[in-house]
Amino acid sequence: MHKRVLGFLIMVTLIVSLTTGCGGNKSETVDVTDQEKSDFTGLSSGNVTLRVWGAKEDEELINQIISSFAAQYKGQATFNISFEPHSEASCKDDLLGDVINAPDVFTFADDQLMSFIASGVLKKVENVIEITGRNIPAACSAASFGSTLYAYPLTADNGYFLFYNKKYVNEEDARTMDGLLGAADACGKKVFMEMNSGWYMYSFFGNTDMEIGLNDDGISTFCNWNAKYTDITGIDVAEAMARIGSNHAFSSVSNDGFAAGAADGTFVAGVSGIWDESAIKDAWGDDYEAVKLPTYTVAGQQLQMASYAGYKLVGVNSYSENADWAAKFADWMTNEQNQKLRFNLRGQGPSNIKASESEDVAGSKAIKALWQQADYSDLQRVGGKYWDAAATFGTLMSEGNPSGKDLQVLLNEMVTGITGEETTGDAPGQEAETTDEAAEDIEKSADGADPEEAKDTEIIVDEKAEDHPEKAVDSPDDEAEKPVGDMQNQYGKDAESNDDENTDKTVEHTITGNGEKIEESKFDTFGERLEGIGGITGKGKIERPKAEETKTNESSDSEKVSEKNTETEDIEHQAQK
Incomplete structure (x- = not known):
């Protein structure tokens, strides 16, 4: 049973007004808009107890949000709202393991959405027009299944890009991986990237004409990263990765992480995300810079490195005794003023369009790097079998393929592991x-x-079949492939991917461009740039800027806790098939 740590507890005892227009001290009255007044219809006016899960690092932030929420709705109910620090990486497993005792409101990474939908634990967002109107489309897509919005977008910064130290690396060096490695080698330093992680390894394959994504069952993964017939083949990419991995100025391993290596002088450049910006500032001072990922040499050409993009969401427990007030709190927690507050206190990029236009957000070097990289970023939509197979292959390439095993064989083994089908x-x-x-x-x-x-x-x-059971195609009786694993990022980088089963429908959410080269000057804000690549297309077609390579991408069966609605029944029924 998961542990529940009771953090800051706010008790706000308020007298409920039984009639409108009652006399009282005007200094104690909180102004409420007509829209907000209408929202009170149907909300209970008695005791309202809410439990909120969030990252431990968010404790101060969420406590402030709780206080402002209580002040905003003063006089509407007697609130008892508590914050409980909880790992967002294990949110799905812990919550679905004990739904009845789960929190009323919780934050999670977007790749856990399908498992929550299948369980029926998420209360659908009711004020859809308002929420989608104030957030960038890509974040709304990540929070949706089909045309239904199931969660409230909170951040739009869960991606990665390049940090570098201007003291050792110049702007031209930072444009290519070859340039970075050359600059690092010249000063006896290293370039860091977790090539041995499936989340980062996507960078090498993501902008080729090879493909990966979820099948229509929403559980298994299609992948042709071992392709021999594409413009850039699997072997082309594998050779490029092994060449980088064998360079003595490259490192994919750091005992204490990239930021620590930057501070002690080991690294002069590295691939990471906004979560490391503060530490990198402290380590490199005015010499720190952040830009999009570099290009790398593959098949005799320079190819822009891709990345996965992710979003942080807020969910409301549909089994909450105060579900309507929980939804009201989730709405408040993700509004413009609180996303600005989140950026100021935690440095996390907002999904709210107006918040992203603020001077503070626009002044962040890390946010600007996300703007640049957004043109080449995709939603992470892969099945649970992806992570181990990709990590195994990435580890071998990061070491320069020390065994000398045939690269096509290694690629075939990786793809077979990802898809469950020999290829x-x-x-x-x-x-x-x-x-x-x-x-x-x-x-x-x-x-x-x-x-x-x-x-x-x-x-x-017969002997060959027995000698290589791992290459045999799973029989119908074998356990079905598990769905989307937890995102390995700042919300759960160190957590192993979870192989819980999921619904057998796919979320057709993708980040898409408009088919033309998007120049940086076209976008003045974080929200505008991401809005330029956000949207939903039929089968997950990724429309890259024409100057780049084209590719496609598609964005546990959890214990059924209730037959609350037909949609949940349909999803779970198909998953059982």
């Missing part, structure tokens, strides 16, 4: 023909041989 990397039609031809050859060989030879052939085939 050779040939074009879909050719791969099937190759498999059929091989089977025919074996059959013909057995038919034309004497009985003893046929027996030997059969034994050899």
